[in-house]
Amino acid sequence: MSMIDLFCIPYAGGSAHAIYGKWVEKLDPGIKLHPLELAGHGRRMGEPFHANVAEAVQDLLDKMRPSIVQRPYAVYGHSMGTGLAYELTVAARASGLPEPAALFLSGRIPPHLKYNEEPMHKLSDAEFLEKIRKIGGTPAQFFESKDLLKLFLPILRHDYRMIEQYRLSGKPQPVDGDIVFFLSHEDQYVNLPDILEWKQYSKRSFEYHPFQGGHFFIHEVWDQICMLVNRKLLGHGSTNDSRG
Template sequence: MNTSPVADPPLTLFGFHPAGGSAAAFTGWQRALGPRIRVTAVRLPGRGTDGRSTRYGDLDSLARALDEELGDRLETPHVLYGHSMGALVAHSLAALRATRGRRAPRRLVVAGSPAPHRAAALIRAARLTDAQMMRWMLGLDGVPAGLRDDTGWLAHRVTALREDILMCGASPATARRVPLPCPVDVLVGSTDPVVRPQDAAAWKEYSAREGSFRVVPGGHFFPRESRAEFFARLGEVLAAEAGP
């Protein structure tokens, strides 16, 4: 009989991408974070390669769909991570599960995002014209160099970005400061042009437990600009939960 102790399952990090993006934002994360973390990049509805799956017009509906889709995987030890819009999506999912008495994440990690009640300036970007939004998007340096001159791809990206921003502004839940039973850890870029440090720090109002606040060199997409330091800071947050 094999009496060897059964290893604890790895901690799962569910990653939620920024507005206008896709699950490809988490390419390379598994190697960077190592074997004690299982990285699961969440593909939001309507972001598949065919673009045919249903998109949701508000965060409440999306959170309910994600809770059903991820199902039992959320009943194992996990952390929710979201960047920009993804932070609001991850928070909505955590808040929904809290109201349903379901298992909470070990931590909610939010990056490049103002707290929900301070996201008005970001949501106002949906009022920009297509040309203005394209310039805004390019100014955030979130477009790969090889695609910056691809007008067809950029037009599609602007449409997706606008739809995602409108979704973030459509749910009353985004403004609810219901304390979560898990810590909220905040990461923000030192020169982010759309997220002020004080607006990111306001996430502390969304947890009943003490989290962390870390400033990483870079702009809105600091995980790519300062990759080594970003993963070092994220690793510090995850270390206590993932074990040695």
């Protein structure tokens, strides 16, 4: 059986291996998992941050290149990772490389739409941390530990600056693969009308699957997401909590 690669991009402040590593337990053996770590994060903690989305995309594409020229692949991105996943696809096309068979996205509106609230990276540390607390998904001990704050606050601030300063270049460029969107109706950063705007980013099909939970719902339903990925990429696996 031929393999297909699944490259997974983290959300702001996150480590790809910490977020997606356990997915290997539920993904079909025919899908090879590749958590894509950003510079300055997780296993690449000692490296300088990417200056902007374009630099991050080029770095990740260089790491993907040896695999994607050999076999089919798909990309998953949550929140900040959605913009990176889309731009990776555009960059692959521009470089003459194969595009992914599918983009799996969650937690963010398409890049031609903008959030109305003040950019978080411009807030004071106290205001920034309060917003992070309200978003949820961050352990309470993070806010109580000076050592953790010293280590991770710069990472969070950098990521929010990078994604909030990112702008779509021109009109959306529809990708060759399918787009599959996972959303939670309790996520304050997405709503269904905006999510349906992702349709124009694919030349093929768009589908969405709703779940329960907040912005980081993927941690609660990761096994169901893996089943949907299996079904999409290999034609099997199922879940009761989905909608096309």
